[in-house]
Amino acid sequence: MDARVKAIIAHITIVGWVIALVINSNNKEEYTSFYLRQTLGIFLVGIILSWIPLLGWILGIVVFAFWLISLIYCIQGDMKIVPFGEHFQRWFSAL
Secondary structure (H helix, E strand, C coil): CCCHHHHHHHHCCCHHHHHHHHHHHHHHCCCHHHHHHHHHHHHHHHHHCCCCCHHHHHHHHHHHHHHHHHHHHHHHHHCCCCCCCHHHHHHHCCC
């Protein structure tokens, strides 16, 4: 499976992220690993912010925008970091 397809699957849902992680663990590709780390960070921030009543909902729109930007970069074949994505790359470097 192409690295870009695995990265797109990782963006779809958390289940898709797990599937992409399992597929990528057999044959690690840097492109897929990059988007696995970035998408995990976006998902976790979204989940954490969803627990904050009003502010979390407003910031959830921003997180959704980051997710959408990441997906667009992924589809285009670019490895571009979304805002705060450099932290995700460092924190989840084991992926």
